[in-house]
Amino acid sequence: MKKFNGGLTVDEFTQNMKPGQVALELLNEIPDIGFWIKDRDGRFVFLNHAYYEAFSRGAEIGMTDEDIHTPELAKVYRADEKKIVETGESIRHKMELVTMRTGAIEWRSTTKIPIYDRDDKIMGTAGISRKIDQVHPLPSDYRAIGQLVEYIHQNVGESLSVSSLAAHSGMSISTLERRFHKHLGTTPRGFIQQARIAAACDLLANSQLNIGEISLQTGFQEHASFTRSFERIMHMTPSVYRRYYRSSD
Template identity: 35%
Template sequence: MDSVSYKAGFLARMHSPQQMQLLFNHLPDVYFFAKNREGRFVMGNDHFVRQCGATTESDIIGKTDFDFFPLGRAESYVQDDNYVMETGESIIDRVELAPDPGNSINWFITCKVPVYSIGGEIIGLAGTARDITRAGLALRPYTEMRAVLEFVRDNYSRPIEIKELAALVHLSISQFERRFRKVFQISPLKHIMNVRIRAASLRLTASNDTIATIALDCGFYDHSHFTRNFRKIMGVSPKEYRKQYVS
């Protein structure tokens, strides 16, 4: 019997795939979920359930990202889901910014893979996410930049110079920029901008502060500077984003 037959025979005898799912409940800082073709959750480990602000897995079954996350983030997740399910190509080790269960902004490494039926049809996807700042040595290429990520996260409201970030990891500016881009596939300046935009998007949906106040608090020079960059990244103006989410 070949290896494929051994594996198929074992899986066919399993009482329930949830036996494997239980393993994810005991892996620290690993968020596991699965969705059907319509983008509705069909599985989620305990960590992911808490990420959604829910209590038990049954609270998320049959619901979508739009039931738990701000509009901009939900749309981004769905866009990735559709890509995986329409092309059959996986998304592996994508580094992206998102709030953790404590609503702090952190970097996560995400993976999404298509799930196939016995007949070979894509019936959904499964995914995992890991918090870079908590995952430790398993994510060493990323944790080498942990001091930089935390510094930007804690200081995005003020001007940040690249030389400050380079000094944190004891590199020259040119070495730092090359290393950062190699690890995260974006420049340090774009990372800073992404952090500010994500922080601003949370404020827009979670507070009644004016857009001008949010702009200044999140490190932008003025209202127009904020609006221009927000639209470039999120696809809509801050005012439109807030209106869409509230409505």
């Protein structure tokens, strides 16, 4: 290890420092890069100001991605963290879609690493996320998927189908399927269903609409079909979700 002024190595110098006095305080001052730490179960332990202000939509310590992001995107983030915890391998410079506080969806470059305890066991993960530099435009397939994701969320009440998405985007169905699987880990049909359920969750929690009205507003033509889809994804019925969410306020 190279020594510097005074004959100390960098390791020797940092070992003598009081823990925590530099890193987290400075990370809070970085305006454009989101930083977070999570435990093994995906609960936030630390969020810097940039993450909280830009991405979180009200994140707090102890919450998970499922609490603050749409279910289909949260599922992708959680899969990454589980892989890191299981293998100890970092994920570096991954392009991923992120839900912004404004409700918009944006491509970010994300790096995630394992965090070890004093016994060298993985106790969680940490990550940073930054907006892609506009000097280096996104490849066309990334732009196209980002635009499609926003289009789906804005039109969940319409008659969306894989063929209509392919026509809207100018892709073949096989290309559409391949890009959704690559970037989002699901099929276009599965993503549409998840987006509709995400919209339904918001309406169940924050509106006075009855379940039949919510079913229609989120693109389900039959109440029974809505209930089956909701229960399959959320593992509870719409009425139970509504009662649970409101009782926790």
